Amino acid sequence: MFSIKELFKIGLGPSSSHTFGPVKACEYMKSNYNADYYDVTLYGSLALTGKGHLTDVSIKNVLKNCKVTFDFKTKCEHPNTMCIKAYSDYKEIASHIFVSIGGGQIEMDGKKNEEKPHIYPHSTMDDIQRYCREHHLRLNEYVNQFEKEDFDLYMDSIFEAMIQSVKEGLTKTGKLPGDLKLDRLANALYQSALSAEDSIDRNALLLASYAYATSEQNASGNVVVTAPTMGSCGVIPSILYHFYQDQHYQKKTLIEGLKVAGLIGLLIQENATISGAKAGCQAEIGAACSMAAAMIGYCQTQTNEQIECAAEIGLEHHLGLTCDPVGGYVMIPCIERNAVAAQRSVDAARLAKYLRNVRRNRVSFDMVVKTMNLTGNKLPIELKESSLGGLAIVVK
Template sequence: MKSLKELYRIGPGPSSSHTLGPQRAAKLFQEAYPQAVSYLAELYGSLSFTGKGHLTDAIIIKTFLPKSCEVCFMQETAPEHANTMILKALNETGAVIGEWTVYSVGGGAIKVKGSADLEPEEIYPHHSFAEIMAYCKQRNIRLAQYTDEFEALDDFMNEILDQMLSTVATGCITTGVLPGRLQLERVASGLYSKAKQAADPSRKQKLLIMAYAYGASEQNAGGGTTVTAPTLGASGVLPAVITYYYRDLKIDRKKIIDGLKIAGIIGNLIKTNATISGAQGGCQAEIGAACAMAAALVASLHDMDDDKIEYAAEIGIEHFLGLTCDPVGGYVMIPCIERNSVAALRAIDAAFMAEELGSLKDHRVSFDMVVNTMNYTGRKIAIELKETSLGGLATVVPLADSAPKKHCD
């Protein structure tokens, strides 16, 4: 498996595969062909169908500045990968002097066809939870110590934690309407006000977590800076849970950092053995993965043993199996923002269930089994329901006339 620094990334919303990935690809391509007079970006598949709402064209054009880049939304089926872009470097006559086919594989990661040079190195020798647990038992270490065996992450995780907390805090005091044709009102600040006034502890807890999830997700939807966890579309789940435990329950920062490492292991395994891309696996790959990560973190904060941490992660993702990705208008807003809140609440429930059920029985379904099942299920989900906005809620929720997109011959 690759470094957790490849999983947690700080960057602009609203979509890691549609903004972070293309941004990185454009930057690297520009560095490879600095002599180009201008550039052309052809978007295919999900990048084409939802690229306008996901601000893909905007981030590509901005990255290539001061030189110009024409962005074209192609109508053909994505060649080889659901998130495909073809970047072309042009000379003064418009002739192509360089070309890359790039796949945005989720979480901001990219692959360039025919090039292994951009592939990050493998840091971890293990590729399943069972292998990791066997290693931990052999070394007599806990899951929280596993990452320390292979890479130094404390400084990096502190930066990630600070950004998560900052994103939530900013989102909870920001009001107004999110950009785009949905004209969606921000509600995080209203939820936070309700939470502060709530007398019932249970209601207060739920309102706080909802406010934090909405705050981070609204910041992401508005193009603000947030953290892939494991993606930007699901970037409200883990920060919401972390903010609640850190700010409201006053859990020790070191313990939160250890929890982030454990959550990272869970996300990394899903990314390695299945996918965290909504365009490939549906929203189960994003929200389901985020819920599993957050559930594992919560379990660790409650000092559960590693078996129960695994159980919590398994519950967290199992009950999102089959979840479709059908963003209305191509925006990371409906149903995405609300789903982040649902998953944050469910993560805490998953950890609670793991603790109570785990003391009564062994769990028959392992985390590895569910990841493999999610991968299989994702392949079976129709293309219309995998971040194309061609089916599901995207086709039944009323929306104003579509904004024109640039098509290339």
């Protein structure tokens, strides 16, 4: 598996697969070819929801002099496929096929990112757990053993970016961009939380407001962190912010927990996918909930087995979740879904803490990741980030 640095990335929203990834592809073309014109063709989900995801706008911001074509008919192996051709003096000088595989990561011409080193010797939770038992390691220590020396500094920057996305989002009011004309709700939710008399309501509303804050920042094209994607970027930051500002956890503890969350995300990407266009929202929100539950488990000093159980619960109960963005925007149901998943990650960690004390889980984390991948393959294209089904055709 690659470094967690490949999973957590800071960038502009609203979509890691539909804007962040294509932007990286365009930057590659721009830096490698002395071209004066580009022809970009988007296929599959990139074409179907490209307008709402600002894919064409992001591409033109990088390449400037270019034509963007939405091809709705050509079938590709991966739904997030694009072709970029570079021209100089009206002659084609380069042509590459890019695939945006999720989380802002891209592959070119069928190559599986072979230039990026695999730093982890294991690719399943079962193998990692076995190694940790043999060497008496917690999951964060396992991560620290294989990441490079600059990793802590990088994770500190990720932590700060997540905290900042919540802070900025809480201060914003008005409407989100786009045709849906949705109001920003993070600030209103936060004010409601402050006036809540019941402590349970207060904490739940605080958590929701933080998830809304980051998700609204993303929907507005502002800076967020892929966690593991931009469509699910509100879940982990909401937990971090709540634990840091309201529950007064130490920053060091939270960053170590963030490493554990990253490990869970890597395992999901390695053995399934984190792309909504590939497997529905179970691959994005489900993955984020799983990662956040594992992070909470670590921060609450749960055992490795309890942490695995928390991650498994977080993902299992999002199986089959569809990706059906209304109008192609990362807004409905995406923003509210981030808030719900944040709540569920807390529940998953709590449940795992006590369940794992009384019995061994029948369903392992590896099993549920495999199941998510199989389920994603069975979902019709209408329910995988195409805006051709589900809420996208019911909500007007």
